[in-house]
Amino acid sequence: MSGTLTVPRTAAGAWLPRLAWAALIYNVLVILWGAVVRISGAGAGCGDHWPLCNGVVVPQSPTLHTVIEFSHRLTSGASGLLAIALVILAFRSTGRGHPARFGAILSLGLIILEGLVGGVQVLLGLTADSTDPARGFVQGIHLANTFLLLGALLLTALWASGAPGLRLRRQGLVGAWSYVGLGLLLVLGMAGAVTALGDLLFLPADGSTPIETVKRDFAVTAGVIENLRVVHPMLAVLTSAFLVWLGVFLRRERPGAETNRWSAAVWALLGAQMVAGFANVALKAPAWMQLTHLLLACALWLVTVMLVYRALSALRVQPRAAGRSTPHAGQDRSREVNV
Incomplete structure (x- = not known):
């Protein structure tokens, strides 16, 4: 097949x-x-x-x-x-x-x-x-x-x-956790867009420390966009931890060269994105750093989509005695692909 x-x-x-x-x-x-x-x-x-x-x-x-x-x-x-x-x-x-x-x-x-x-x-x-x-x-x-x-x-x-x-239905926990991972990354990106907007509009040009900036974001005079700026880094930590776990989970449930390759790529980009995020805060969001952060975000999203795609379309077969092919033991038939 x-x-x-x-x-x-x-x-x-x-x-x-x-x-x-x-x-x-x-x-x-x-x-x-x-x-x-x-x-x-x-x-x-x-x-x-x-x-x-x-x-x-x-x-x-x-x-x-x-x-x-x-x-x-x-x-x-x-x-x-x-x-x-x-x-x-x-x-x-x-x-x-x-x-x-x-x-x-x-x-x-x-x-x-x-x-x-x-x-x-x-x-x-x-x-x-x-x-x-x-x-x-x-x-x-x-x-x-x-x-x-x-x-x-x-x-x-x-x-x-x-x-x-690609078959989306009947993928079991592999599908469910993969969709959660994509959903978290999507929400993280949305929060990042709001944070980038807040940096553009409200980031002080003085020598304020990150702690002082956070205090200013929650001052009485702060607006909603300022209040939401802190959500992105908190969500980034949560999403990163989940994606690291998801890569391990998919390697176990849908083992193969493609799953290994793309999970490793996800982990590498998570590390790069974390470094870029810290640099963005430390440098007070210069234009070139914002563009780098966005480019890495696009790459991380695409690589995560690729990981999920490869995991959901993975097909492992072993021959029956009569010469027919069946899904690998311990895996359901929902791992077959539509051709």
Whole structure:
């Protein structure tokens, strides 16, 4: 029984995995550029107009902030075009029911939602120096959608490359704990987005110590976004501990080279992210450190999705006396993949 999917060896079939991987990498770069927009305070560079910029299609005599914001809109629009091309190519090169089709459609839907959330931020004035608590909520939703988009693009690229389909149901504790791990990482990312926003708006420029900064965050005059800044580091410790345990658990329950490889990658990125987090606090969140922290967050999310995917699609078989294959003893049939 094969654990892989086939993609026809046509021109379209050859380009599908290339486009899918390219779209994933490109969207990571778009996300980083979006962070530059936030850090530079250029979110209001096009005023409160969306999708137009300052009421026109192409801004005339733009300021630096307008150039930064407008370029982000252009790069985001290009990601939408890539997603449309991915859907077309997936339907041309794969058969009905192929998971690459689902992945491509899901990616397109999430990119559209990404644009709509960004539009809401602009139209409601939740950009630049706005301290409205709603901005923190929208920022968190934006980050969650971004992570889901990256996950969808990763799965699409895997399926387009011939990786096995994925069964989510009847995975037992392996599935349950894997979903908890992904959920915690998603919430951690949302909290991180709020903390990054708080650093931008409220981090003092003086020589305040971290303890003094925390006290200021809970002063009577502090707002909701300031109050929530401390949640991210606390949640980071909890999530990191759980992901370390999850890697050990998956190695035991779904042993194999892929599980070992990706669990080790998760642990390595957790360590790097912890160092980056401490450095970000110690250095008072300089722009380059924020971008590094975000890039590592994207990498950690993608590697964790890969670990869970490999664990859920793992298939261990042993021959029966009659020559038929059955799942390995002690493992349920839910470990089979859909082909």
